[in-house]
Amino acid sequence: MSMLSEKPAMAGRLLAYVDALSEGVAQEMERDPSVFLFGLDVDDHKAIQGSTRGLVQRFGPNRVFGTPLSEDAMTGVAIGAAMAGMRPIHVHIRMDFLMLCMNQLVNIAAKAHYMFGGAVSVPMVVRCMIGKSWGQGAQHSQGLHSLFMHIPGLKVVAPSNAYDAKGLMAAAIRDNNPVVFVEHRLLYFTDAYVPEESYTVELGKARVTAPGTDITLVGVSNMVMECLRARELLAQVGISAEVVDLVSLQPLDSDTVLASASKTGKLLMVDNAWTMCGASAEVLARVAESEEGAGVRMARMGFAPTTCPMSPELEKVFYPNAATIAAKAHSMLRPGSDWMPDEKAAQLSYQMTFRGPF
Amino acid sequence: MKDTSDTRRLFRQLLRIRLIEERVAAIYPSDKIKSPIHLSIGQEAISVAVCDVLQPQDIIAVSYRGHAGYLAKGGDLKGMIAEMYGKPAGCAFGKGGSMHLVSAEAGVMGASAVVGTHIPLAAGQALAAKLRGEDKVIVCFFGDGATEEGCFAETLNFAALHKLPLFFVCENNGYAIHSPLKKRWANLDICARVRAYGVPAVRTETSDVTVMRAAAEAAVAAIRDGEGPQFLEAVTYRWLEHVGPNEDYAAGYRSRDEMEPWENEDPVARLAAVMDAAWVEKTRAEIAAEIDEAVEFAEQSPIHQQEDLYRHVYAQ
Ligand SMILES: Cc1ncc(C[n+]2csc(CCOP(=O)(O)OP(=O)(O)O)c2C)c(N)n1
Ligand SMILES: [Mg+2]
Numbered sequence: 223m224s225m226l227s228e229k230p231a232m233a234g235r236l237l238a239y240v241d242a243l244s245e246g247v248a249q250e251m252e253r254d255p256s257v258f259l260f261g262l263d264v265d266d267h268k269a270i271q272g273s274t275r276g277l278v279q280r281f282g283p284n285r286v287f288g289t290p291l292s293e294d295a296m297t298g299v300a301i302g303a304a305m306a307g308m309r310p311i312h313v314h315i316r317m318d319f320l321m322l323c324m325n326q327l328v329n330i331a332a333k334a335h336y337m338f339g340g341a342v343s344v345p346m347v348v349r350c351m352i353g354k355s356w357g358q359g360a361q362h363s364q365g366l367h368s369l370f371m372h373i374p375g376l377k378v379v380a381p382s383n384a385y386d387a388k389g390l391m392a393a394a395i396r397d398n399n400p401v402v403f404v405e406h407r408l409l410y411f412t413d414a415y416v417p418e419e420s421y422t423v424e425l426g427k428a429r430v431t432a433p434g435t436d437i438t439l440v441g442v443s444n445m446v447m448e449c450l451r452a453r454e455l456l457a458q459v460g461i462s463a464e465v466v467d468l469v470s471l472q473p474l475d476s477d478t479v480l481a482s483a484s485k486t487g488k489l490l491m492v493d494n495a496w497t498m499c500g501a502s503a504e505v506l507a508r509v510a511e512s513e514e515g516a517g518v519r520m521a522r523m524g525f526a527p528t529t530c531p532m533s534p535e536l537e538k539v540f541y542p543n544a545a546t547i548a549a550k551a552h553s554m555l556r557p558g559s560d561w562m563p564d565e566k567a568a569q570l571s572y573q574m575t576f577r578g579p580f
Numbered sequence: 581m582k583d584t585s586d587t588r589r590l591f592r593q594l595l596r597i598r599l600i601e602e603r604v605a606a607i608y609p610s611d612k613i614k615s616p617i618h619l620s621i622g623q624e625a626i627s628v629a630v631c632d633v634l635q636p637q638d639i640i641a642v643s644y645r646g647h648a649g650y651l652a653k654g655g656d657l658k659g660m661i662a663e664m665y666g667k668p669a670g671c672a673f674g675k676g677g678s679m680h681l682v683s684a685e686a687g688v689m690g691a692s693a694v695v696g697t698h699i700p701l702a703a704g705q706a707l708a709a710k711l712r713g714e715d716k717v718i719v720c721f722f723g724d725g726a727t728e729e730g731c732f733a734e735t736l737n738f739a740a741l742h743k744l745p746l747f748f749v750c751e752n753n754g755y756a757i758h759s760p761l762k763k764r765w766a767n768l769d770i771c772a773r774v775r776a777y778g779v780p781a782v783r784t785e786t787s788d789v790t791v792m793r794a795a796a797e798a799a800v801a802a803i804r805d806g807e808g809p810q811f812l813e814a815v816t817y818r819w820l821e822h823v824g825p826n827e828d829y830a831a832g833y834r835s836r837d838e839m840e841p842w843e844n845e846d847p848v849a850r851l852a853a854v855m856d857a858a859w860v861e862k863t864r865a866e867i868a869a870e871i872d873e874a875v876e877f878a879e880q881s882p883i884h885q886q887e888d889l890y891r892h893v894y895a896q
Contacts, residue, residue: 266758267831290728290764291695291756318694322729357615357666357677361693528893532677533666534614535884579616579823 225478226429226469234417240272240410242384243349246391247274247311249420251281254309257395258285261296261313261349270315271351271410271580293319297326297348301400304346305334309395315580317350317404318364331400332375345398347391351405352443352494354541356578359532365443365495365525370402371472371504377425378471380404380494382446384414386469389423397425404471406444406494407580411572426473430482434464437488437551440479442468442501445492451544451570455563456551463551471501476508484514490521490551492542497524519554523547544568581790583855590628590789591851591860596867597624597648598848600657603871604647604664605825612879613664615677620648622819622839625847626751627652629792630719630812633800636687639709641702641720644679644693645751649721654686657870661878668888669881675892695756696722696729699748703735706744706809717803719747725756727770733777736809740778743808747799748779750811753818758833774811781811787845817842 237245251257264270265278265288278286289296293314300310314320320327331344353362370378377399381387387405394401431446432453441449446467453463464482468474483489489509491502502522509515523542530540545568552561581587601621607613620627623645631640631652642649650660656671663670664678672682672690682690689705692698702720709716726732727750739746750770754761767773771781782799784792792814799810817839821828829836852860 263757263759267833268758288759288763291725292728292730294730321694359615359677359679359693360675361679362616526889528889529675531666531675531884531889532615532680533674533884533888535666536675536886536889539886539889577611578614 225475226423226427234415236413237384237416238411238413239384239387241275242388242416243273243391243405244275244277245416246388247395248277248280250392250395251277251285253420254395256307257309257311259311259313260287260289262291263288263315264313270313271407273405273410274313293322294326297323298330300346301326301331301334301344304344305342309345311347311349311395314348314350316362317352317366318361320348320350320366320402323348327370327376327400328373332373335399336375343398344400347394347401347403349403349405351407353407353580354444355408355537355573355576356580357532357534358530358580360529362580363530365404365493367402367404367442367471368495368500368504371474371501375399376472377401378404379425379469380443380471381469382409382441382443382467383412384416386423388416389421390425390469392420393422393425396422401425404443408573408576409444409447411575412447423469426470426475428469428475428478429467430464430478431467432465434462434486436462436486436555437490438464438466438479438482438486439547439551440466440468440489440491440505442471442492443494445494445542447570448542448544448547449492451568452547452551455544455548455568459552459561461552461555468501468505474504474508476505479505480509480512480514483509483518487517488519488554490523490547490554492547493522493524495524496527497522498527500524521550521554523550544570581851581854587790587851588855588859590632590793591855592863593628593632593652594624594789594848594851595863597628597651599864599867600651600871601647603875605820607875608825613678614666615664615679616823617664617678617825618645618823619820619825620645622842623751623753623816624648625787625789625792626749626814626816627721629789630747630749630796632793633797634717634719637715638717638719639687639689639705641689641698641705641718642681642691643695643698643722643726644691645723646681646691646721647678650681650683650686650688653683653688655681655683655688656686657874658877659683661874662881665878666884667878667881668884669877673888673892674884696726696731698722699726699729700731700735703739703744703746706739706746707742709745710742715804717745717747717800719749721749721751723756724750724752724754724761724770725764728764736774736777736779739809743806745803746809747803748774748809748811750813752813752815755818755822755834757822758831760834771811771813779809779811781813783813783815785815787816787842787847789847789851819843
């Protein structure tokens with residue numbers, strides 16, 4: 223099979239997503255002296271909410287350093303260094319700030335290899351985090367991955383768990399292309415079995431995270447966790463859902479989605495972003511365009527088509543959650559019968575414990 | 581400093597902002613305010629001094645650290661507290677939170693939490709005023725960190741080129757989050773860098789609100805006389821953590837010694853000492869009552885209905 227194995231690992235120790243990120247970077251920095259990491263606040267005591275913890279102490283301020291607030295120029299600096307043979311990791315505490323980097327990423331990083339006929343390459347990683355909750359509001363909560371998926375030459379990955387976070391980090395650093403590495407703030411607290419030794423998770427492969435027969439739930443990033451919880455809720459009413467984690471958004475493993483959807487006959491894609499022109503639109507289009515996908519009933523969910531509000535009451539309605547996902551899946555399978563799981567019981571504990579400010 | 585009507589007005593504003601910020605900090609641990617808060621405690625005198633020389637038609641642009649500017653320009657207190665509570669009665673309908681204060685009535689442009697983005701927006705306001713021939717000064721408050729964004733340099737050049745009625749006020753508190761100036765600036769003389777663009781620049785290094793007021797008065801007068809943009813570097817100190825209600829001197833990136841001179845020079849305490857004590861107490865009580873009322877208003881005001889989510893996506 224071409225997809226990633228269902229059970230990523232049962233070896234190693236339980237490690238938090240946030241620690242898996244820094245371990246992944248540290249092992250690559252150890253292996254390859256051309257890797258360096260920089261960005262606003264990567265070297266302070268908060269260490270990007272822990273994800274760069276210990277790196278400056280271990281590798282020194284030449285290879286791990288904070289920058290002025292100059293994201294646009296710093297992106298250019300990363301690209302230039304990559305062209306010179308270095309492997310920079312440029313870190314942003316929120317994905318929203320990547321909007322300052324668009325020109326360099328889209329017009330140079332994505333295009334250089336092609337435009338110069340293979341004469342140069344841009345092996346770099348752009349780390350960024352999607353925020354959620356505690357009134358992050360309009361400018362600290364956006365999932366903008368589809369903007370980058372749109373551009374040939376960029377790769378985009380979005381790990382949903384600690385195992386993939388570490389393995390994808392190694393793969394992204396070793397990749398010879400610019401990779402946008404999308405993290406999620408609320409996943410930072412979650413843990414998974416993570417091997418101590420270095421390993422890679424191949425870019426461009428999805429994973430069937432939990433098997434099922436009645437409907438396929440496809441999730442991105444934090445929404446994979448919501449889909450897994452929705453799967454449990456659906457099981458309580460006798461519905462068997464298969465959960466697919468896209469893991470990699472560009473390249474996109476539509477074969478794995480297609481195999482699952484043509485088996486179950488139903489596909490519900492849940493993105494950690496808006497649906498308009500988003501990853502969910504792309505996935506559904508690919509299934510619709512394929513022969514095997516003919517006849518698959520499809521739907522998608524994502525952020526409400528609004529800006530993210532600060533108000534806690536409105537924020538609750540803005541996001542899909544396990545209960546609304548399960549209800550939607552249920553309505554696709556049993557049209558006409560209303561069912562809504564208890565929203566409180568459906569809440570994920572790692573989200574309930576999150577307390578701001580960021 | 582003496583007890584005059586001028587110092588009373590300035591003191592009242594300073595004390596009011598200080599007490600409001602302290603109340604917000606006191607409420608914060610209750611989790612009633614689910615919004616990141618960037619308090620201006622220690623930096624209030626800049627907003628107070630500058631806004632004191634403005635006219636009602638003038639406009640200010642502030643950042644996520646915007647409570648002091650919003651209040652000094654006359655933004656509604658109830659609207660501010662309700663905004664932090666995420667209530668529809670808030671100044672941004674409870675959709676923005678602490679980082680996105682706005683007041684069309686008081687002349688406060690909506691605040692942005694993406695550092696530096698509001699600097700060119702302020703220039704746009706200034707351009708509009710100039711094109712319409714309005715007697716308006718636009719003030720843009722921003723931090724030392726914001727000057728590192730490309731749009732700051734680009735806006736300086738444009739504002740100088742077009743002689744815009746724009747007052748750049750850099751609140752230099754020495755840090756961008758935890759990163760000190762010396763890790764970010766090769767040339768610490770920002771005024772010299774700004775002058776190279778053709779924008780006159782002045783530096784104050786004091787918490788004396790009257791000194792800052794005099795600097796602001798001269799700059800705003802020059803702008804009203806058509807001399808084009810002016811720049812003020814107001815050196816200051818952030819007493820609390822970057823975001824949140826607590827002190828953070830134990831975190832290790834700065835020491836409390838650094839703050840002490842600022843605390844000793846605290847304009848709130850220094851002015852209080854020269855004012856008539858009975859008047860100070862009366863003022864303090866009036867402000868406390870106003871704050872009580874605003875907090876009560878925010879707590880009692882209704883929460884959103886679900887359909888409010890879909891309002892304001894597009895203008896009608
Ligand atoms: C474009 C952008 N980059 C990074 C951030 C994260 N951030 C928020 S505040 C801040 C520091 C800003 O420092 P300064 O301009 O000096 O203002 P201060 O907070 O000291 O008032 C940073 C880096 C952001 N909000 N926007
Ligand atoms: Mg600062």
